[in-house]
Amino acid sequence: MKITNNFNIPAPLYQHALRDGYSKGASDYSVTEIIGAPRVQALRRKHWADMTQDASESLWSLLGTALHSVAERSQVENHTTEERLFIEIDGITLSGAIDLQHEQDGQVEITDYKFTSVYSLKGTKPEWEQQQNIYAWLVEKVKGKKVSSIRICAILRDWTKREAEASESYPQAPIQIVDVEMWGAEKTEQYVRERIEMHRQAKVSFDWGEELQPCSDEERWTRPTTYAVKKEGGKRALRVFEIKEEAQELSDNTPKSFVETRPGVSVKCEGNYCGVSQWCTQYQGEKNVSE
């Protein structure tokens, strides 16, 4: 991957961007990898040499590294930081690095640090739930210890004091603890096996030069097509529906109104957050159809 420095950021930070410090240890897959889209990973492997990223885009990754580095240096009793656990499953080695484990009364509380936006706290991100549940499963399987809870320590990069003072529903501090729903061992193990199988299958398809399995709507952060009922001359919608017929029914009963179709969008593909949308036949195919 080529790393540019279009915004002339200082050399030490640029150097950090040039180094890919991520390691999954001696494992075939990491937890982060298996929860990611197999299609994206296969395309990244294939086009890695042609991919370009500006150093400015790795700013959040840099802050994440800094945070983990600080947390790792601080030794507190009964707290284990940055532990990578390994497990053999279905013929592969899976590993996951857990930010923080707090052991109390023989049980473990797992915490993961995330730099994120205030908006992201409106609901638990699916990938947070998936990742943390796999970590809990790893701790129980590998260390034989019961996990009491899993949570995210969210550090809000766009938090402002002014908004906190203006609204009680706004986070009152730039750091928030978010509890994550626990799935239980059986459901998690089944999920892990399914994801591993998807990735192994994708690897075979890739090796054999076959079409890769499409990314799911969830993986593409897809916002569905919606139908807005609007008054003639009005700017705002009276109501927005996901079902066209429901929108039409309201419009039929509302004088001087009409239905505006707002096409769905796959946010991740549109914004090229995967980094490979220009080589993706799924996305490019859809784009050509809509054009």
Place this chain on the structure above:
Amino acid sequence: MSANNVYKKLQAVRHEFVMANVKKTGKNKFAGYEYFELGDFIPVLHRMFDAVGLIGVVGFNTTEAKLTVYNSEVPEESIVFTSPMVFASNPKGQAIQDLGSTHTYMRRYLWLLAMEITEHDSVDSSAPSNKPEPKAEVKAEPKAEPKAEVKTEKPEDQAMFVTKMIEHALIAEDRAGLTDLWKSNQKQIDILKSGNTEQYKKLQQAFAEIKTNLGEA
């Protein structure tokens, strides 16, 4: 989970095994190192497993070898160790001998994995000119990273690996069997891909043809 659960018991046996200082009787005369034969550690482990209430059950299918360690006091508690199947081959031997070698090797690797026994990287005790087993080497990893890594690095080993893969592919009944074969040997294939393009392409081409013949290209 029981108080004296399967994890605690297995860990206790691992510790006891290290303390028992079991002797290695296998000798690689060419590379000059010693290694564990199955017979060195299986009787010892059985005694230790009996003492704490564990039992290990080994099983194979065409794609995977599995060792399940059960807590015999609470049989629903178990730990599973798996490895992709790699098939032994001796150009001068019979198929049944290959099968026996495969089972012996896989049992040995599974037990080494379960007990976290670290050994010399190479595991073959026979002369290079007369090896009954494939030259793919299985490495027992250090304790913190229990990974059974399969290496296929020498060109002659890679050529033999490709030949064996194609032989197995030719008897695949359908596309699923072909896919499983590729998947279970993915690690070796990746090594081949990065280090021996010629053999990798040969393998790819053979599989493409076999897939076409199976009518599901």
